[in-house]
Amino acid sequence: MVTEPSVKVGLPNAYCVVGDPIAHSLSPKIHAWFAESEGQAFLYHKIRVAKGSLKTAIEEFMRAGGKGMNVTVPLKEEAYSISDVRSERAIAAGAANFLSFGDNGKITADNTDGYGLITDISRNLHLALSGKVICLLGAGGAARGVLAGIAAQSPSLLQLSNRTLSKAEDLSNLLPKSCPREIVPWGQMSTTQPDIIINATSLSLTGDLPKMNNSVFALTELVYDMVYSSNPTSFMKLASRQGAKNVSDGLGMLVEQAAESYRLWNGTLPRTDNITDRLRST
Structure with a gap:
């Protein structure tokens, strides 16, 4: 485990984000701005934690006075599995992308990714999801993290497409029966034009592209890449x-899910006005 910066024992309101890699994370800057706007003492670190080492990292951070963690790839499933509540x-x-540590040592897990995505699209991009045909690309942890949030918006149809068809089917089985859904084989085109396309794959991180029929883009209301x-x-x-x-990337989603994490830890939902613009200008 590598800590950036070092964590001092006994610090009040100490939190962090963990993952691997983590050096690129914007979360410390976002939470510093939140704390400044709310007038709260709040320390937020970024810590590189290798897969399989999260439990040890949590124990070390709790002993140092840490109160909670945000969790990013590749540790979200691990965070969920070791949580108590x-x-x-x-x-x-x-x-889970959110952990809170109780005074009794209990670890509470939550997932604010879906909240972040829906809030960014509906409030910041001014686009309603209700009644829309939404195409979700990918069936990994990122897709699972936003699936329930999308379904709760009552789309007229949720299209699921993934390189491995069985994983898209597994994702479909997690949806409530009330949510209309369609499995679209990877690289093929549905007979129903999507209004919104959401890329939940990590392909953009390497410059690669999901396999799909490119003709669908021109008629969409929004193309959203969860990578920022x-x-x-x-x-x-x-x-x-x-x-x-x-078109939009996932920077607004990052900001909004961070705001929800801040609320869960501190009891107040910070304003996110202009945070995304500030991040893009720095």
Whole structure:
């Protein structure tokens, strides 16, 4: 485990984000701005933790006075498995990106990813999801983390597409019966045009692209890549070239899920106005 910066014993309101890699994380900056706006003493670190080492990292951080953690790849399922208390959102996702440590040593898990995605699209991008045909690409932890949140918006149809068809089917089985769904084989095109395409794969991190029929982009209301970057991702560039009118990365989702984490720890939901713009300008 590598700590950046070192954690001092006994610090009040000490939190962190853990993952591997973690050096690129914007979470410390976001939470520092939240604390400043709320007038609260709040310390937030980033700690690189290898897969399989989370329990040890939690124990060390708790002994140092840590109160909670955000969790990113590849540790979300691990965080869920070692938690003592799980929210409905975490149970639905089978993964946790939020941990809170009680005075009794109990670990409470939640998942704020779905909240972050829905809030970014509905409030920041001013687009309702209710009654829309939504295509979700990917069936890994990122997709599971937002699945329940999307379903709760009552889309007219939720299309699921993944390289491994059986994993898309597994994802479909997690949906409530009331949610209309369609399994779309990877690289093929549904007869129903999606209004919103959400890329929950990690392919943009390496510059790769999901396999799909590019003709669908021009008629969408939004193409959304959950990966965030200082420049348009490969998926966003493809969508724009194919005529998509509105494209976005996941930076706003990151900010909104962080705000929900802050609320769960501190009891107040910080304003997120202009945070995304501040991040893009630094």
